[in-house]
Amino acid sequence: MKPFLEKLQPQPGTSWAMLNRRLDDAIPFQWHHHPELELTLTLNSRGQRFIGDHIGSYDDGDLVLIGPNLPHSWSSTAKIDPGKPHIALVMWFRPEWARKMAEAFVELRAVSAMVERASTGLKFSRQHAERVRPIIEELFGQPADARLLSLMQVLNLLAQDAAAEPLASLRSVPVAGGSDRARIDRVLDHIHLNYASGLSLAELADIAALSPSGLHRLFRRHTQLSITDYIMRLKIGEACAMLSASSRPIAYIAEAVGYTSLANFNRQFLALKGMTPRRYRQSFQQPR
Numbered sequence: 001m002k003p004f005l006e007k008l009q010p011q012p013g014t015s016w017a018m019l020n021r022r023l024d025d026a027i028p029f030q031w032h033h034h035p036e037l038e039l040t041l042t043l044n045s046r047g048q049r050f051i052g053d054h055i056g057s058y059d060d061g062d063l064v065l066i067g068p069n070l071p072h073s074w075s076s077t078a079k080i081d082p083g084k085p086h087i088a089l090v091m092w093f094r095p096e097w098a099r100k101m102a103e104a105f106v107e108l109r110a111v112s113a114m115v116e117r118a119s120t121g122l123k124f125s126r127q128h129a130e131r132v133r134p135i136i137e138e139l140f141g142q143p144a145d146a147r148l149l150s151l152m153q154v155l156n157l158l159a160q161d162a163a164a165e166p167l168a169s170l171r172s173v174p175v176a177g178g179s180d181r182a183r184i185d186r187v188l189d190h191i192h193l194n195y196a197s198g199l200s201l202a203e204l205a206d207i208a209a210l211s212p213s214g215l216h217r218l219f220r221r222h223t224q225l226s227i228t229d230y231i232m233r234l235k236i237g238e239a240c241a242m243l244s245a246s247s248r249p250i251a252y253i254a255e256a257v258g259y260t261s262l263a264n265f266n267r268q269f270l271a272l273k274g275m276t277p278r279r280y281r282q283s284f285q286q287p288r
Contacts, residue, residue, distance in 0.1 A: 047076035052168025110159035121167035196258035
């Protein structure tokens, strides 16, 4: 599960790239970035998404636009329907592609503005995601010319979403290339594979080939968080997915995500989510 600079190549005769990704086991954490914008619709899956310094939960129908060179990944915890695969419908296009369209067609100026807003990532409202979902699903079976028109329709509709939420902070910028990039990628990869089993700062510093203080500075510069806070958000994020998707006892969930103390789990959950684990679970049992 090596992090990487993803190099995308559109099919011959097309100006943008796409992928209908279907995974039976899980969507794995793969921390990566690329110069294209990425529009991703995730179906039949729930878990956590990581965009810059943002860590959040996602569920079926999650729709996100990610700015160029902004590091990101998804990591699933469960399927909605166990008999079907995790699905990610992904569309990639260059920023200049959208800008040129807006220059040529005044009707698409809102799309250009949305592209600028997406520099730190945008999560679209459920209403708009549901509106464009059938267009996106149909798009993947169309010929190239029809796909282009469908994508333009999707982007134009999403550009009208006044409730779209920014995800990462303005300070969340990619780490410079070279050794710093390799170090932070190795550390993040190890954290995401092992955060529930306990990690030490010395262990992570050894993976990064840095002193503990050097790793602390690098990690905070990249994520705007301490290592402890980052791991806490991972644990609470997975707990949220388990609380919303299962009836397992809260004590079982706390232990499953790496807490040895139920009181500590409850305290950190309340601090991060503004409600108790029990209240969080109840919010998914009430009609919305």
